Amino acid sequence: MTPDEIAVSTEGLAKTYTGAFGRDPVHALRPLDLEVGRGEIFGLLGPNGAGKTTLVKLLLGLVHPTEGDAAIFGRPIHDPEARRPVGYLPEEHRFPRFLTARHALRLYARMAGVPASEREERADALLATVRLEGAADRKIREFSKGMSERLGIAQALLSRPRLLVLDEPADGVDPVGRREIRDLLLELRQGGATLFVNSHLLSEIERVCTRVAILKEGRLVRQGTVEELTTERRVWRLRCTPVPEPVARALGPSLRSEDDDAGLSAYRLRAADRAELNARLDRLREAGVEIEAVEPLRQSLEDFFVEIVST
Amino acid sequence: MIGVLLLTLRELLARKVVLGLFLVATLVWGMLALALQLDVVEGTLQGIRLFGQAPEIRTEHGEGIEGLGDDPLRMIVVTAQAFVAVAAYWVGILLALFATGGLVASLMERGRADLLLSKPLGRARILGGRLLGVGVVTALLSVYLLGMVWLVMSLKSGVWNPGFLLGIGVVFAMFAVVYAIVALVSVWTESSALALVVTLGVLFATIVLAIPGLADRVGAPWDGVVETLHVVLPRFPEVGAYTLPDLARGKSVDDWVPLASSLAFGAVAYAATFWLFRRKDF
Numbered sequence A: 001m002t003p004d005e006i007a008v009s010t011e012g013l014a015k016t017y018t019g020a021f022g023r024d025p026v027h028a029l030r031p032l033d034l035e036v037g038r039g040e041i042f043g044l045l046g047p048n049g050a051g052k053t054t055l056v057k058l059l060l061g062l063v064h065p066t067e068g069d070a071a072i073f074g075r076p077i078h079d080p081e082a083r084r085p086v087g088y089l090p091e092e093h094r095f096p097r098f099l100t101a102r103h104a105l106r107l108y109a110r111m112a113g114v115p116a117s118e119r120e121e122r123a124d125a126l127l128a129t130v131r132l133e134g135a136a137d138r139k140i141r142e143f144s145k146g147m148s149e150r151l152g153i154a155q156a157l158l159s160r161p162r163l164l165v166l167d168e169p170a171d172g173v174d175p176v177g178r179r180e181i182r183d184l185l186l187e188l189r190q191g192g193a194t195l196f197v198n199s200h201l202l203s204e205i206e207r208v209c210t211r212v213a214i215l216k217e218g219r220l221v222r223q224g225t226v227e228e229l230t231t232e233r234r235v236w237r238l239r240c241t242p243v244p245e246p247v248a249r250a251l252g253p254s255l256r257s258e259d260d261d262a263g264l265s266a267y268r269l270r271a272a273d274r275a276e277l278n279a280r281l282d283r284l285r286e287a288g289v290e291i292e293a294v295e296p297l298r299q300s301l302e303d304f305f306v307e308i309v310s311t
Numbered sequence B: 001m002i003g004v005l006l007l008t009l010r011e012l013l014a015r016k017v018v019l020g021l022f023l024v025a026t027l028v029w030g031m032l033a034l035a036l037q038l039d040v041v042e043g044t045l046q047g048i049r050l051f052g053q054a055p056e057i058r059t060e061h062g063e064g065i066e067g068l069g070d071d072p073l074r075m076i077v078v079t080a081q082a083f084v085a086v087a088a089y090w091v092g093i094l095l096a097l098f099a100t101g102g103l104v105a106s107l108m109e110r111g112r113a114d115l116l117l118s119k120p121l122g123r124a125r126i127l128g129g130r131l132l133g134v135g136v137v138t139a140l141l142s143v144y145l146l147g148m149v150w151l152v153m154s155l156k157s158g159v160w161n162p163g164f165l166l167g168i169g170v171v172f173a174m175f176a177v178v179y180a181i182v183a184l185v186s187v188w189t190e191s192s193a194l195a196l197v198v199t200l201g202v203l204f205a206t207i208v209l210a211i212p213g214l215a216d217r218v219g220a221p222w223d224g225v226v227e228t229l230h231v232v233l234p235r236f237p238e239v240g241a242y243t244l245p246d247l248a249r250g251k252s253v254d255d256w257v258p259l260a261s262s263l264a265f266g267a268v269a270y271a272a273t274f275w276l277f278r279r280k281d282f
Helices: A052-059 A101-111 A116-129 A145-156 A175-190 A202-208 A226-230 A245-254 A274-286 A301-309 B002-014 B016-037 B039-051 B072-100 B103-107 B112-117 B123-157 B163-189 B192-209 B214-218 B222-232 B236-248 B257-279
Strands: A006-017 A026-037 A041-045 A067-072 A086-089 A163-167 A194-198 A211-216 A219-225 A231-240 A255-261 A264-270 A291-298
Touching (some): A006 A194, A026 A067, A026 A194, A086 A145, A116 A145, A194 A202, A202 A226, A211 A226, A226 A301, A245 A255, A245 A264, A245 A274, A264 A291, B002 B016, B002 B103, B002 B123, B016 B123, B103 B123, B112 B123, B123 B163, B163 B192, B192 B222, B236 B257
Parallel strands (some): A041 A194
Antiparallel strands (some): A006 A067, A231 A291
């Protein structure tokens, strides 16, 4: 990626919490090199304690790096101005409970640098976007968790961010709300925003993210597009007429039956490379097997994630 | 910074205790105004005006006390004003501490800090906005209480003592000094309760340290510790016992050191608070 194409970059970014009273230091994030392109929906995955929230907090200046550096749209993260094009929805956000939703958004709009002439209009528009216009003048202390989450999203969008950082955005939200959040993210991406999503809801990540990174024990263990990560290497899904028993036996463990449907059977066919795959397909055809479809086998992101973090 | 300031002002308004303090201040000057309307007080004031019947307060050399002159009415009024200033100093500062003590720690609560610190604002501006909000409210409270007391007494007695107004500055400045301890401990520990306990502990220590001849009484090796602490910590009792009454009576202040050293302590404590806040991980 050229510098102009990068929204977020880190170079050896690390965070170690020194242990007090003789306790061992905690390496929350090991030196990390990462690039997130403009317009991407980048998903950050990892088990609890993997360093996801630490990375998010480092990028937003909430935590100071022990080593390395990072930049947002080319501006170093230690400069508060780096956060001007950023909207952030923290995992746990606590608005002042004595404010109404409308007043809260206007105050945070001021802090986010939204021009005075636009604050009221922007706050009202966002309240409508997150379907809180009917509760605009209610005190936040009366809000349900879902309403509070939606207000959090509105707050994150106040400055029309070019980079939106969402830490567990669908946490505690019902399926309808989750779908609305997903639609909103896709809409934002269409508008050219870059999204950095930290979530343990893998199905959501799989649906919306263009690229994913997996952290484990503070280290980056995998990154790539969802397709790259979930395509199982050297395994194909085969739909064909039933394979005669002698041929199946001859192919051994490289051919595994999955299910039968409408006279067709499904198999998992393993081959070291394309040549071997074609040789095996030829052998099946020679045995009179009619092939309906051959496609690379994909596992779900959840399967892949579990496989990675449990090794 | 203005956003954080406005947020702090709204938070203080939402805390009923601040409104309560304004109510207490209103009661104080209201009661004073009513008392001055009582026949007995009215009559006494008229008597003093006409015949100078107040007990004469003179030095051993037969001179009027500096700043009070020989006018007995003026003597009574400025003495009463000095009493109010000192009461506001001790009671008012303590009440204001309880009303505002939790504000710095609440700034750093998880979820609230994240929302604020992720905005394009430097940390110094965020903490500065918070402290400024506290300062604005306590300054308004001081001006309202002491200003109204001064106005009521001056209008009723015809004695205008501008020195009393300087006392407002001293009360506010010493509140700011004491609040520096609250801010420092809050940023360090993120606990408002601990911040208040430590602050009250320091205030108690300053009272003990102000006992005349304490260093001599404790003897070696503790005399050095007592003297050092007396120099380093704010000299809250001395300011309340000497500097403030002198100023409120319009008398020249003999010793500015207690106020100056307290202000220096406050400046150092605020510098340490900002330094810690900038380095803190949230």
